[in-house]
Amino acid sequence: MEMTPKxxxxxxxxxxxxxxxxxxxxxxxxxxxxxxxxxxxxxMDDGVWQLARDQQPGMIDAKDLSAALGAxxxxxxxxxxxxxxxxxxxxxTLDTLAVTAIPCDDAHITAxxxxxxxxxAL
Amino acid sequence: MSTLHIINKxxxxxxxxxxxxxxRPGDAILLIEDGVYLCATEPIAALPDTVHCHVLQExxxxxxxxxxxxxxxxxxxxxxxxxxxxxSHSRSLGWC
Amino acid sequence: MSxxxxxxxxxxxxxxxxxxxxxxxxxxxxxxQLANSVxxxxxxxxxxxxxxxxxxxxxxxxxxxxxxLVKLVARELGAEKGRSIYLMKLFPGNPALxxxxxxxxxxxxxxx
Numbered sequence: 001m002e003m004t005p006k007x008x009x010x011x012x013x014x015x016x017x018x019x020x021x022x023x024x025x026x027x028x029x030x031x032x033x034x035x036x037x038x039x040x041x042x043x044m045d046d047g048v049w050q051l052a053r054d055q056q057p058g059m060i061d062a063k064d065l066s067a068a069l070g071a072x073x074x075x076x077x078x079x080x081x082x083x084x085x086x087x088x089x090x091x092x093t094l095d096t097l098a099v100t101a102i103p104c105d106d107a108h109i110t111a112x113x114x115x116x117x118x119x120x121a122l
Numbered sequence: 123m124s125t126l127h128i129i130n131k132x133x134x135x136x137x138x139x140x141x142x143x144x145x146r147p148g149d150a151i152l153l154i155e156d157g158v159y160l161c162a163t164e165p166i167a168a169l170p171d172t173v174h175c176h177v178l179q180e181x182x183x184x185x186x187x188x189x190x191x192x193x194x195x196x197x198x199x200x201x202x203x204x205x206x207x208x209x210s211h212s213r214s215l216g217w218c
Numbered sequence: 219m220s221x222x223x224x225x226x227x228x229x230x231x232x233x234x235x236x237x238x239x240x241x242x243x244x245x246x247x248x249x250x251q252l253a254n255s256v257x258x259x260x261x262x263x264x265x266x267x268x269x270x271x272x273x274x275x276x277x278x279x280x281x282x283x284x285x286x287l288v289k290l291v292a293r294e295l296g297a298e299k300g301r302s303i304y305l306m307k308l309f310p311g312n313p314a315l316x317x318x319x320x321x322x323x324x325x326x327x328x329x330x
Binding site: 027030031033034063064067068070071074075076 | 274
Binding site: 013045114116119120121 | 140143213214
């Protein structure tokens with residue numbers, strides 16, 4: 001079954017361990033990746049906390065979400081973006097993140113959304 | 123090319139502001155569920171003219187609210203209108 | 219599904235798809251037995267895939283489906299082995315499902 005790949009943009013806006021949302025979004029991303037779609041993953045608002053280094057979720061019996069993010073290239077998810085403003089507001093910087101991400105301003109995010117066939121935010 | 127931004131919660135600090143920051147002219151907002159409180163508490167009326175705001179009538183009335191009189195670019199829709207909105211935009215984005 | 223019965227009569231609980239319920243229950247002996255249950259005869263070629271999978275799971279917490287598995291094996295063991303045909307020969311049918319089962323990992327969730 002041949003289909004034209006769609007551009008799917010996933011917006012991660014939730015903290016990593018406060019709810020199941022971050023994990024649910026990651027599962028959506030990995031599942032979509034299996035279907036050969038063009039995938040953008042954008043971390044926005046509190047979602048940037050998912051990128052913090054040195055997470056030790058074992059302390060609360062949770063799975064390490066940032067470690068899973070490190071495996072995204074294996075799943076051909078190579079377009080990883082982060083909202084620069086959200087980083088700045090939380091005292092995070094690009095060079096202290098657990099994974100490499102492209103910084104975005106509002107206009108860049110607007111364009112990402114406008115170029116997408118589907119957008120999911122969680 | 124336009125996006126329908128659906129807001130279903132009162133997200134004072136983040137939800138609406140994140141949505142507004144990345145909207146483009148021609149996009150629309152739809153307030154549903156607890157998102158309808160935003161039209162009572164947030165400066166929906168201060169939205170730029172290029173942004174149309176729709177409020178789901180059922181959710182609004184269920185909560186004892188009404189549209190602010192001053193809000194020119196804000197209108198009520200019913201469930202059929204909801205579907206029409208989704209169909210008339212290229213994509214929907216829920217800021218849940 | 220019920221338990222995996224080991225030669226020394228110990229029982230290891232499995233989920234309904236035949237995957238280990240507790241990852242800590244894994245041992246080479248358990249792996250042999252799991253391989254048996256899916257008609258795979260373990261050789262050194264099988265073991266190196268299983269080791270790659272276990273290491274990956276420890277790092278990432280993920281059970282890879284077919285495509286990421288191929289890329290992972292290519293990265294860890296070289297392009298010659300990082301091909302679906304090679305993995306299909308070792309784990310006939312569905313390499314991602316079989317290899318992760320033998321490695322004691324959870325069932326890959328995004329693998330159909």
